[in-house]
Amino acid sequence: MTTTRRIGLTGGIGSGKSTVARLLGQAGAVIVDADAVSREMTLAGGLAMAAIEQAFGSAFVAPDGAMARGLMRQLVFEQPSARLRLQAIIHPLVGQETARQAEQAVAAGARCVVFDIPLLVESEHWRARLDQVLVVDCREETQIARVLGREKALANKAGLDSAGWDRAMVEKVMAGQASRATRLAAADASIYNDDLSLTDLATVVSQILPRLGL
Structure with missing residues (x-):
């Protein structure tokens, strides 16, 4: 009988967490994307x-008929109580659906299920469900530069004069997330993804695969 490892993957905005999730998926992990479920x-x-x-x-x-994301983002940045109200609505639903997806993967014989969770450390809900926590880390300036670069590329692709996010917006998001130290303190393993090329990052990921059951 296959023993399925349940791994929590987290990291701050712009850390490269999504890229690591993609590499783990290519290595055979089943990715349960909490952000995608939330959307x-x-x-x-x-x-x-x-x-x-x-x-x-x-x-x-x-x-x-969808949530007005820009308006909601502004509200939760300005009013912590609004953030808590929104989380109280969404988090239980995300928890139920991610659990369903994980159990489906286990039933299919998956060796490793990776829960891609931006706010893993901030929520008490997740840790008891996981065998290990993997944190993707980098300097804060690197986070900001990556997000602004990504937003600029998206704006250029859409033919817009300016990106939707500026530095202040990125810093607000980062302020609402756990600090680097807090995330690393919760990690069973970490990847420092600051100056790594995609090839180098793939090499680092490949080195930790045995720890994840892959």
């Missing part, structure tokens, strides 16, 4: 939308 819950007809409209009002529902 699905807040699309038109998503399971969180009725509660969001009731809690925040119709102004936070976009014309297409």
Whole structure:
């Protein structure tokens, strides 16, 4: 009988966590993406939308029926209580769906399920479900530069004059996340992804695969 390892993958915005998740997926891990599940819950007809409209009002529902992300982002940055209300709606739904996906992978004989969770350290919900926590780490200036570079590339691709995020916005997001020290203190293993090329990062990831059951 296959023993499935359950790994929590986390890291701050711009750390390269999503790239590490992709590399682990290519190595055979089943990736359960908490962010993707959260987005699905807040699309038109998503399971969180009725509660969001009731809690925040119709102004936070976009014309297409999805959550008005820009408006909600601004609100939760300005009002911590609003962030807690939103999390109280979304997090239980995300927990249920990620558990369902993980159990499906276990039933199919997966050797490793990786929970890709941006706020793993910030939430008490996850640790008891995991065998190990893997943290992707880099300097804060690297995080900022990566996010701004990504936003600029997206703006150029869309033909826009300016990116949707500026440095202040990135810093606000980072301030709402656990510090580097807090994340690393919770890690069973970590990857320092600061000046690594994609090839070098893939090499580092390959070196930890045996610890993950891959």
